[in-house]
Amino acid sequence: MASSNSDKKTRWGYIDTSGIFLFPPRFDKAFPFSEGRARVKMEFLQGFIDLKGNYIVEPKFEAAGDFHEGLAFVCEDNHYGFIDLDGEIAIPLSFSKASDFINGIAMVESEGKFGFITPSGHLLADRMFDFTGIFREGLARVQVENGLFGFINREGDFQIKPAFEFATDFNSGFAIVKFNEKFGTISPEGNFIIQPTFSSINALKNSPEFPGLEEVLLPPLFHEGLTIIKEGDKFGYADVNGKIIIHPAFAEAKPFCDGLAAVRSSLRGKWNYITHEGKPAFKTKFNEASDFHDGIARVMIME
DSSP states (O other), rough: OOOOGSSEEEEEEETTTTSSBBSSSBSSSSEEEEEEEEEEETTTTEEEEEEOOOEEEEEEEEEOOOOBTEEEEEEETTTEEOOOSSSSSEEEEESSOOOOOOBBBBBEEETTTEEEEOOOOGGGGGHHHHOOOBBTTTTTEETTTTOOEEEEEEOOEEEEEEESSSSSSOOBBBBBEEEEEEEEETTTTEEEEEEEEEHHHHHHHHHHHHOOOTTTTTTOOOTTTTEEEETTEOOOOOOTTSSSSEEEEEEEEEEOTTTTTESSSSSOOOOOOOOSSSSOSSSOBBSSEOOOOOTTTEEEEEE
């Protein structure tokens, strides 16, 4: 009697662009490789492996992030800190929350306060804040004890002193602020671009003076010169001129990366990878498949 899917175990692993497993798939969950390390999960705990599948740190963390700039945040007993590429503790687990390092700065939380640290664990501005945004365009909004918002630079100094009842992160060269109960916009130097004369953000955004926000967070539409298109309920690929390169024949399709794209013919079918010509890259198919990055893709099989 054939076994049902409920009787099978899922196993995640990693393949190269020829469809060969780098090492036997054995993880409950696998995450992308970053800086030669990948985060994996076994029985609700996370650890890290190298490109040969050897553990750098065996699964013991309740939560973890991928490596960025040589460091990854990890959590044990609800305490967050950072490890290095060798799996050694680089910044002690002393925070209640932590984020990835981006351009040499990570956000942390401790005892209900927020701040930023450097890779050495040094606290920017030598203080924590009631609230922090993220660094955008070289500045981060922070809220101090009196409830007012200002902006610090990457050295931790106030570039714009706390003076606002509300502020957004900078985007496209301006931030929205609330000053004396009215909304306007400021420049990175702290000068008003639009004077605070509007009673609400919506009123400000609907004004002729408001420049609008650049959609900086949207992923690129084209990958390797091709974009996903849909005809009826089927997906295919077209080039930058709109010419159909791969006829819509797939129930699901993912972007091209490293010359290959994951597709499947039916919503309950298995995934395989195709080339830019729309031909199968190899015979092996998978229950789940991710994009390739640096010649490696995460896949899941049921056995």
